[in-house]
Amino acid sequence: MDCAVIPLNRHKDYLLVQTVDFFYPMVNDPELLGRIAIANVLSDVFAVGVTDFDSVEIIVSTSTSFTKKEQDVVISLIIAGFQNSLQANGYHKTPLVIRQLKINPWCIVGGIATSVCRSGEIILPSNAQPGDVLVLTKPLGGQMAMDAHLWQLNQNEKYTTLLSEFSDDDIRETFQIAVKSMTYLNKNAALLMHKYQAHCATDITGFGLLGHAQNLAQFQKQKVLFKIDQLPIIKNVHKLSLLMGQSTKLRSGRSVETSGGLLISLSPDAVDKFCRDFEEVTNGEQKSFKIGHVVASSESDAVLSDEVEFIEVSL
Amino acid sequence: MDCAVIPLNRHKDYLLVQTVDFFYPMVNDPELLGRIAIANVLSDVFAVGVTDFDSVEIIVSTSTSFTKKEQDVVISLIIAGFQNSLQANGYHKTPLVIRQLKINPWCIVGGIATSVCRSGEIILPSNAQPGDVLVLTKPLGGQMAMDAHLWQLNQNEKYTTLLSEFSDDDIRETFQIAVKSMTYLNKNAALLMHKYQAHCATDITGFGLLGHAQNLAQFQKQKVLFKIDQLPIIKNVHKLSLLMGQSTKLRSGRSVETSGGLLISLSPDAVDKFCRDFEEVTNGEQKSFKIGHVVASSESDAVLSDEVEFIEVSL
Structure with a gap:
């Protein structure tokens, strides 16, 4: 883990x-x-x-x-x-x-x-229960937002492509959302995990949301399936990835993240309070997202639902 | 430290x-x-x-x-x-x-x-006393012994120069002594530090013997000078460094070491027993060397004595 x-x-x-x-x-x-x-x-x-x-x-x-x-x-x-x-x-x-x-x-x-x-x-990451709701505490797509900003600074060919659909301000705004998210410590999420007796969590980095969710699923005492229905993505990043022909990983929940959020399994009666508290404690600067749920399964795994929804996040 | x-x-x-x-x-x-x-x-x-x-x-x-x-x-x-x-x-x-x-x-x-x-x-590295004897638990020159062996394997120009004074067996023997020394853990030296109530120690790596000795001197509660009279060097390495025009660092006690020995400050009545025990516990496979002593000083430092002696070590 x-x-x-x-x-x-x-x-x-x-x-x-x-x-x-x-x-x-x-x-x-x-x-x-x-x-x-x-x-x-x-x-x-x-x-x-x-x-x-x-x-x-x-x-x-x-x-x-x-x-x-x-x-x-x-x-x-x-x-x-x-x-x-x-x-x-x-x-x-x-x-x-x-x-x-x-x-x-x-x-x-x-x-x-x-x-x-x-x-x-310590909250050992092994107690997910069928019926739990999965919460993600940061949106996805931070690295692509950073890349777009570097292309902008370098005024390269990719930047020219970007300009067909985005303004300079769009790219900067996307970058700023990513910065705010990636510099934010997962400390408050960890504190609230105790308050709301989270059942397990992992942080999202190099293997992407789905990769880390799969690792986490393997680690559970009970055999469970993590079903992910929603992918919250930093504003403009989804469209930007489609434009650049680099959307495969993002759309399959596998975009490489740096300093991503926590993916937390919470009991259904705790999850709304967790999300409300999280927004409050961050003075509305950060949001958490209910992205899926946990079901009993014969095989531990994590999957994207067929009709996964892409949510644009501005912060 | x-x-x-x-x-x-x-x-x-x-x-x-x-x-x-x-x-x-x-x-x-x-x-x-x-x-x-x-x-x-x-x-x-x-x-x-x-x-x-x-x-x-x-x-x-x-x-x-x-x-x-x-x-x-x-x-x-x-x-x-x-x-x-x-x-x-x-x-x-x-x-x-x-x-x-x-x-x-x-x-x-x-x-x-x-x-x-x-x-x-823990033996905090700050209690050296004037009158202490300095012991080094591995000979110097390991990296140069490794370099010579690489030149031999690559059959390069430097190897040709080496052959003017050394045989292939000499180079291999030198390498084997270095391997034996560099793979040896400083664990027994640490255990004996407790047995003989060592006053302080440091391990010898990138800054060389003198660099680490100077750092250690700076860390002492009492102002002390570490005077080093002897440099034990792996067999052939001193001559080899002179031949290759790379002897300056070695002769000044500053040769870069990897996995070097411990430099230990011991009271004069403990030092011989320490060295004897060290050789015994390693079944004669490793030796330690009395390389200098500690004197009171107005300024904490470590120096090589003017007539520093170079000792060839075969193990």
């Missing part, structure tokens, strides 16, 4: 929760990259309901194609992004270790988040 | 000890690379006297220049090397997480070692 949850044999009642995550830059603003990266790193731990960290270690490798000055400026800004996000989200006292990897052809950004927990802090 | 030692605010009496380490391949045998990598990763934790791990996570990235088949074979062998070493060193019950990074132009190998400890398990 998303992160290691390891009972400490030498220290009864304690568990070690740890995740490590790396990726390559997908946005040309290093400070913003840092904020997306930290949201992505911590997300695996939030997915098991843990919101206190004993150590956060960030790891950055400069690129061999950077000049010395570029290295210094870019890496400092990435690190500032990490720190700004931790600060803004109540983690100013969390011990932070900064480590620079040896130089590498490609710039790499990542980190390690560690928490030593009592078992009550 | 070498690894993070973080008191757990939420769980009194416990500390989190964690290290992360990465490097690029320096040997063409992937299983061997795995064994060197794990020795290198764990070494930072051994340097603070900790020998029990709650989690070891290994991280490997394939190279974009590998074919799919090369990826599968090479990465499996690297992972086997990690596992073989853990198995052979009493860590078969340690939870091991294997994580493959996204593909990268260069192959990257590394890992994370985590231990949740009581304070008694």
